[in-house]
Amino acid sequence: MTIKSDSERANLIEAGKRLAAVLRALRGKVAPGVTSEELDDLAERLIREGGDEPCFLGYTPEGASRPFPAVLCVSINDEVVHGIPNESPKTLKEGDIVGLDLGLTHNGIIVDAAITVPVGSVDDESKKLIAATERALSAGIKAAVPGNHMGDISHAIQKEIEEAGFKVVKELGGHGVGDLVHEEPFIPNFGRPGTGPLLSAGMVLALEPISTAGKAAVVLAPDGYTYRTKDGSRSAHVEHTILIEENGPRIITA
Numbered sequence: 001m002t003i004k005s006d007s008e009r010a011n012l013i014e015a016g017k018r019l020a021a022v023l024r025a026l027r028g029k030v031a032p033g034v035t036s037e038e039l040d041d042l043a044e045r046l047i048r049e050g051g052d053e054p055c056f057l058g059y060t061p062e063g064a065s066r067p068f069p070a071v072l073c074v075s076i077n078d079e080v081v082h083g084i085p086n087e088s089p090k091t092l093k094e095g096d097i098v099g100l101d102l103g104l105t106h107n108g109i110i111v112d113a114a115i116t117v118p119v120g121s122v123d124d125e126s127k128k129l130i131a132a133t134e135r136a137l138s139a140g141i142k143a144a145v146p147g148n149h150m151g152d153i154s155h156a157i158q159k160e161i162e163e164a165g166f167k168v169v170k171e172l173g174g175h176g177v178g179d180l181v182h183e184e185p186f187i188p189n190f191g192r193p194g195t196g197p198l199l200s201a202g203m204v205l206a207l208e209p210i211s212t213a214g215k216a217a218v219v220l221a222p223d224g225y226t227y228r229t230k231d232g233s234r235s236a237h238v239e240h241t242i243l244i245e246e247n248g249p250r251i252i253t254a
Contacts, residue, residue, distance in 0.1 A: 001109070001178020001204040003243060008109070012178065012204065015052075015106035016241055016252030019113055022046045023102060023253075026072070030117045032094045036074040036085035039100065043072040047104050055103040055110050055181050062182070065224055073101035073114075080210060080218050080227040080235040081172060087223065094120040097130065099237040103181060112177050112206045113253035114239035126234055129213050132164035133236040136189075136209040140174075141242055144207070144249040148199045154191030157209045161189070167216040168209075169235070172227065177241055178204040201246045208239035 003009050025046055026039055047054050054071040061068075068084075075083035076090055076098050083099070092098060101114035116130050139156040154173075161168050168189045176183030185197050189209050214233025221228060229235055241252040 001176065001183065002202040003204060004202065009243070011107045011109045012111070012243060012252055015104065015109050015111045016254070018047075018050050018052060018106055019102065019104050019111045019241075020253050022050075022104070023100065023113060023115055026100050026102070027115060027117050030092065030098060030100075030119055032092055032120050034092050035089045036076070036083070036092075037089035039074055040070050040072045040085040043102055047071065053105040055105045059181055068225060071102070073099070075099035075101070075226070075235070075237065077234050078229045078232045080169060080212070080229060081237055082225040082227060084223055084225055092119045095122050097122055097126050097234060097236065099235070101237065101239065110177055110179070110181055111241040111253055112181065112239060113241060114208060114237050116236040116238055125213055128164065129166055129211060129234060129236045132161055132166055133209050133211045133238050135164075136160035136211070137207060137238045137240060140207045140209065141240065141249050141251060144199060144205065144242055144244055146199055146201045146244060146246060149194055150185060150187060150196030150199065151191040152193050153199075153207065154188045154196070155193045157207070158190040161209060161211045166211045166213060168211060169216055169218055171218055172210050174205060174207040174239070176204065177206040199244055201244055203244045204241065204252075205244070206239055206241050208237060210235065210237045
C-alpha cells in the first residue's frame with residue numbers, strides 16, 4: 001500500500017493504535033496456565049468489540065492448502081511463526097516464551113504486528129534472544145527512510161541479530177501491508193546495504209525480524225502453517241507496521 005491521502009493516513013494510524021491496544025491486553029494475559037485458545041478468544045473479542053475485523057481468520061496465504069483457522073498466531077518456544085492456537089490448544093508454562101502475531105482491518109486498511117513475551121521467569125538466553133530481536137526491529141525501522149534501499153533495512157536487522165550471537169531465519173521475513181495482509185515487496189531479514197527496491201515516502205511496510213538461539217533451519221509442521229526450528233532451539237519474532245514519511249519512518253503499531 002502507498003498512502004495517497006490524508007484520510008488513508010488517518011485510518012492507518014487509527015488502525016495501528018487499535019491493534020497496539022489489543023496486543024497490550026494480550027501481553028497482560030500471558031501467564032503460566034493460560035491456554036493458546038484463551039489468547040485467541042481474547043484477541044477476537046477485543047477486535048470485534050472495537051468494530052474491526054480480524055484479518056488472519058479465514059485468510060489463505062500463497063502456497064497454503066487451507067484458510068488459517070484462527071484470529072491470532074501463537075508460537076511457543078521452538079515454534080517460529082504461525083502457530084495455530086485453537087486446533088490443539090497448548091497451555092503456557094513457566095519459563096516458556098510465546099510469540100503473538102496479530103492483524104486487523106479498520107475501515108478497509110490492514111495492519112500487522114507481533115511481540116514475543118516471556119511466560120513468568122525465563123532463562124537468560126531467552127531474555128537475550130528477545131532483546132536482540134527487538135533491537136533488530138528498531139534498527140530496521142531506523143533504516144526505513146526515503147532514498148534508502150530495502151537492503152539497508154535487511155542488513156540492519158541481520159547485523160543486530162548476528163552480533164548478539166543469534167541466527168536469522170532466512171526463509172521468512174517482512175512484507176508490504178495495507179490493502180492486503182501480504183503485499184510486495186518481501187523484506188528479507190538479511191541482505192546488503194544499497195540493494196533492493198528504493199524506499200519512498202508513503203510506503204506501508206510490516207518489518208518482522210525472526211531469530212533463533214540455535215541453527216537457522218526451519219521445518220513446516222503437518223498443520224500446514226506452524227514453522228518450527230529444525231534443531232528444537234527457541235525462536236523470537238517481533239513486528240511493527242510502519243509508514244515511511246518524508247522525514248523518516250513512523251511506527252504505526254507502537
